[in-house]
Amino acid sequence: MSAAAVSGRQTALGVDVSGIGVKGPPRVEARAMTKQFGGNVVLDQVSLTLEPGTVHALLGENGAGKSTLVKCLMGFYQADAGELLVNGEVVAVKSPRDAQAHGIGMVYQHFTLVENMTVAENLLIARQTLPAIIDWKRELADLTAFMRRMPFHIEPTRLVRQLAAGEKQKLEILKQLYLGSRVIILDEPTSVLTPDEADEVLGLVRQMAERGELSVLIITHKFREVLAFADHVTILRRGKLVASDRVRNLTPAQMAELMVGAEPPKQSSSRTDSAPRELALELERVEADDDIGLRVLEGVTLHVRAGEIVGIAGVSGNGQDELVEVLAGQRPLRSGSVRVAGDHYRSTREHIRTRRVRLLPEAPLKNACVSHMTLAHNIAFRDYDRPPFTLLRWALRPAAFKKRAEEAIRAFRIRTPGPLSPIGQLSGGNVQRAVLARELAGEVRVLIAANPCFGLDFGAVAEIRSRIMDARNAGTAVLLISADLEEIFALSDRILVMSEGRIVHETPAQTADVREIGRHMAGHA
Amino acid sequence: MATGGAPNAPSARVDWADIGARLEPFLIPLFALFVSLALFGAFVALAGQPPLEVYYQMYRGAFGTWFSFQNTLQRASPLLLTALCTALPARAGLIVIGGEGAFVMGGLAAGATGVALAGSPRAVILGAMFAAGAVVGAIWIGFCGFLRARRGVNETIASLLLTYIGIALLNHFVEGPLRDPESLNKPSTRHIGEANMLGSIPGLDVHWGLVAGVVACLVAYVLMERTVFGFSAALVGGNARAAKLSGVKVAEVIVITCALGGAAAGVAGSFEVAAVHGRANASLVAGYGYAGILVSFLARHNALAIIPVSLFLGGIAASGGLLQRVFALPDATVNVLQGILFVVLIASDTLYGRIRWRSLAGAR
Numbered sequence: 070m071s072a073a074a075v076s077g078r079q080t081a082l083g084v085d086v087s088g089i090g091v092k093g094p095p096r097v098e099a100r101a102m103t104k105q106f107g108g109n110v111v112l113d114q115v116s117l118t119l120e121p122g123t124v125h126a127l128l129g130e131n132g133a134g135k136s137t138l139v140k141c142l143m144g145f146y147q148a149d150a151g152e153l154l155v156n157g158e159v160v161a162v163k164s165p166r167d168a169q170a171h172g173i174g175m176v177y178q179h180f181t182l183v184e185n186m187t188v189a190e191n192l193l194i195a196r197q198t199l200p201a202i203i204d205w206k207r208e209l210a211d212l213t214a215f216m217r218r219m220p221f222h223i224e225p226t227r228l229v230r231q232l233a234a235g236e237k238q239k240l241e242i243l244k245q246l247y248l249g250s251r252v253i254i255l256d257e258p259t260s261v262l263t264p265d266e267a268d269e270v271l272g273l274v275r276q277m278a279e280r281g282e283l284s285v286l287i288i289t290h291k292f293r294e295v296l297a298f299a300d301h302v303t304i305l306r307r308g309k310l311v312a313s314d315r316v317r318n319l320t321p322a323q324m325a326e327l328m329v330g331a332e333p334p335k336q337s338s339s340r341t342d343s344a345p346r347e348l349a350l351e352l353e354r355v356e357a358d359d360d361i362g363l364r365v366l367e368g369v370t371l372h373v374r375a376g377e378i379v380g381i382a383g384v385s386g387n388g389q390d391e392l393v394e395v396l397a398g399q400r401p402l403r404s405g406s407v408r409v410a411g412d413h414y415r416s417t418r419e420h421i422r423t424r425r426v427r428l429l430p431e432a433p434l435k436n437a438c439v440s441h442m443t444l445a446h447n448i449a450f451r452d453y454d455r456p457p458f459t460l461l462r463w464a465l466r467p468a469a470f471k472k473r474a475e476e477a478i479r480a481f482r483i484r485t486p487g488p489l490s491p492i493g494q495l496s497g498g499n500v501q502r503a504v505l506a507r508e509l510a511g512e513v514r515v516l517i518a519a520n521p522c523f524g525l526d527f528g529a530v531a532e533i534r535s536r537i538m539d540a541r542n543a544g545t546a547v548l549l550i551s552a553d554l555e556e557i558f559a560l561s562d563r564i565l566v567m568s569e570g571r572i573v574h575e576t577p578a579q580t581a582d583v584r585e586i587g588r589h590m591a592g593h594a
Numbered sequence: 595m596a597t598g599g600a601p602n603a604p605s606a607r608v609d610w611a612d613i614g615a616r617l618e619p620f621l622i623p624l625f626a627l628f629v630s631l632a633l634f635g636a637f638v639a640l641a642g643q644p645p646l647e648v649y650y651q652m653y654r655g656a657f658g659t660w661f662s663f664q665n666t667l668q669r670a671s672p673l674l675l676t677a678l679c680t681a682l683p684a685r686a687g688l689i690v691i692g693g694e695g696a697f698v699m700g701g702l703a704a705g706a707t708g709v710a711l712a713g714s715p716r717a718v719i720l721g722a723m724f725a726a727g728a729v730v731g732a733i734w735i736g737f738c739g740f741l742r743a744r745r746g747v748n749e750t751i752a753s754l755l756l757t758y759i760g761i762a763l764l765n766h767f768v769e770g771p772l773r774d775p776e777s778l779n780k781p782s783t784r785h786i787g788e789a790n791m792l793g794s795i796p797g798l799d800v801h802w803g804l805v806a807g808v809v810a811c812l813v814a815y816v817l818m819e820r821t822v823f824g825f826s827a828a829l830v831g832g833n834a835r836a837a838k839l840s841g842v843k844v845a846e847v848i849v850i851t852c853a854l855g856g857a858a859a860g861v862a863g864s865f866e867v868a869a870v871h872g873r874a875n876a877s878l879v880a881g882y883g884y885a886g887i888l889v890s891f892l893a894r895h896n897a898l899a900i901i902p903v904s905l906f907l908g909g910i911a912a913s914g915g916l917l918q919r920v921f922a923l924p925d926a927t928v929n930v931l932q933g934i935l936f937v938v939l940i941a942s943d944t945l946y947g948r949i950r951w952r953s954l955a956g957a958r
């Protein structure tokens with residue numbers, strides 16, 4: 070505790086960041102780290118060594134265990150097994166403060182700066198201890214001296230609000246240096262930066278590492294950054310360590326293969342064969358913007374036929390979420406068209422009903438339910454304005470809601486205290502079952518499923534996948550968007566790969582080459 | 595059906611934890627009420643008066659006699675309608691606090707209409723006055739909803755600021771274009787004529803606004819709890835993303851709930867002109883709109899609960915005069931009680947779902 074405070078204070082006075090041999094970054098080593106969540110092994114005996122003065126990339130798909138490993142290093146989680154060594158000594162890191170005391174700091178994916186405070190204020194409030202009265206004159210002088218020694222420089226009196234994204238990222242890194250961190254973990258540092266900003270920030274960090282002032286661990290799934298800036302790469306897949314090597318010893322194709330695996334996963338067995346049928350869902354040059362107005366969908370064109378599952382694979386953050394939101398009516402379509410069975414489609418109640426389009430979003434409690442409303446009400450969202458729920462067009466019949474919910478509870482084996490329980494009180498699997506019961510009721514022409522099994526336990530996953538397969542066998546056109554390649558392979562008839570807002574690859578699932586898909590996902594065709 | 599722990603506990607045992615959790619919506623406001631009364635009691639004691647005696651006199655001043663009860667009803671009737679101005683948009687997830695503006699504008703519109711139609715049959719004048727009040731109120735708050743839905747403007751701030759504009763417009767019209775030259779001390783519009791005014795409910799000294807308010811609350815309750823539109827509004831208020839996924843026209847629902855709320859407040863203002871003053875003037879700015887916010891929050895935006903809560907707050911307001919006479923406490927003392935109630939009740943919102951009934955019950 071006191072060590073952290075002391076080191077924070079010393080850096081503020083500028084004692085140990087100069088890198089002129091005072092104290093280099095420590096060697097950090099994780100040994101056989103294992104972490105389970107509710108019987109689910111998310112990190113399985115993973116070891117990693119961060120040599121002083123190197124840039125180390127941690128590569129893996131979503132859910133590969135990258136962030137869990139890092140959170141164990143930082144003391145957010147306590148590993149179930151395994152140990153952490155700093156300079157060869159076993160240390161107990163129970164909280165991020167402990168990690169800080171050992172000189173390990175993390176820069177999060179999303180900024181943790183106070184927008185309407187100055188750079189200097191942001192740096193000062195990050196310290197663990199502050200005097201009751203701050204001597205700003207002295208602190209500013211200290212900060213200016215500190216900045217002068219840094220490879221990049223931000224005026225301490227500027228407001229954070231006025232900084233560009235790249236400058237904020239630099240400030241986050243400066244903050245860690247100011248706090249005395251010599252080992253910096255960057256969590257997807259470039260996800261909020263333009264390519265130029267990313268190159269600049271990572272280049273500066275790399276130079277500091279080369280001078281022996283820092284060690285850096287970068288969590289990423291961008292191959293380009295690994296190749297350009299990292300010395301060493303550790304690749305995780307499904308919680309296991311699959312490779313750890315010098316970057317120069319690996320080609321991007323090899324990395325892709327290591328990341329997604331070489332074995333094509335098994336297909337689901339309940340698939341019935343059928344001849345290609347009529348077109349059900351057609352997207353033509355669909356474009357949309359993200360929340361801050363940047364174009365994220367750059368002309369997505371795809372077709373789904375009745376009775377087939379088309380899977381969209383891709384590293385997350387390449388426009389998949391926005392595509393689902395456009396189809397769900399949660400994000401405006403900038404240009405292009407969406408047609409269902411040849412008819413123009415917009416997410417209005419009339420179109421949803423007449424075109425028979427259903428959607429299973431990820432995080433259903435956030436995207437598709439009202440958590441404080443009852444299960445019975447949530448199950449009725451699609452047709453509460455139609456008989457049998459209505460009487461005389463306007464009045465609701467509570468008994469009909471209850472009856473429908475009871476049927477759904479039986480048919481989909483939803484575990485709930487009763488139909489009138491708030492849906493927010495159910496477990497994740499049961500919420501997803503309730504949404505399935507709602508979305509798969511009646512005849513469905515088009516089903517859009519986005520990461521439908523994310524975060525669910527094994528049994529629920531199998532059941533939900535077989536429900537989707539049943540819908541396909543019954544003639545529904547299914548568009549499956551998933552960050553889980555195994556899920557794409559298990560369900561799809563045809564696989565598309567999405568990268569940077571476009572469909573960049575298409576292949577029938579039966580003859581799909583997982584390495585080929587991995588290369589397209591990584592943007593290295 | 596008993597939930598949760600029922601299989602573990604012997605069935606004859608009363609499950610206090612479960613009962614506690616179920617009664618939360620009643621117990622917490624009751625608890626907040628007692629805390630407020632205690633705080634106000636302390637305030638009264640500091641002012642040198644005996645708290646229990648004050649409370650007894652307040653009861654007398656509000657409900658103790660037929661005369662005082664009628665006074666309470668008079669004060670409650672506008673609150674029934676202005677509370678809906680907050681309660682209806684709240685259903686769609688908006689916090690509208692501009693009932694005062696809609697009330698004032700409704701009253702002004704009603705007054706102007708009444709004067710403009712002078713000479714027409716009484717039914718035409720009154721009908722047109724209420725229609726004008728409702729429409730102007732609906733536009734007033736509906737505009738806030740429109741700004742929110744289309745431009746993302748915060749409806750709380752917009753409706754509050756529009757209130758000041760509304761009051762300024764009232765002053766402008768009654769002091770300028772619509773001024774009755776004979777209204778010297780208090781600039782007003784012309785009187786609509788005593789014969790044209792709305793009378794009292796037979797047997798009471800309370801105007802028909804009370805009946806209109808109760809009916810409006812009942813209709814609002816049915817609308818929100820038992821109709822397709824109410825369901826859509828609950829969906830929008832509960833989770834706009836889920837509403838969009840379900841194809842609900844979020845913007846439309848927001849604008850309509852706001853317009854309905856504004857219409858209720860506008861009608862309340864119309865009653866003030868048609869049944870009380872006979873003309874629009876600064877007397878309309880009496881805080882009924884603001885008190886309606888308090889009522890709606892105390893009633894947890896439930897239209898049915900607005901009825902008793904309005905009576906309760908009407909009673910508090912009615913007792914102010916008696917406190918002044920008996921205890922030499924200032925008339926505004928009751929505003930202190932209202933303020934304490936509001937703060938304590940809003941604060942008590944944080945208690946929902948946080949009380950550990952199980953461990954409380956286990957401690958027995």
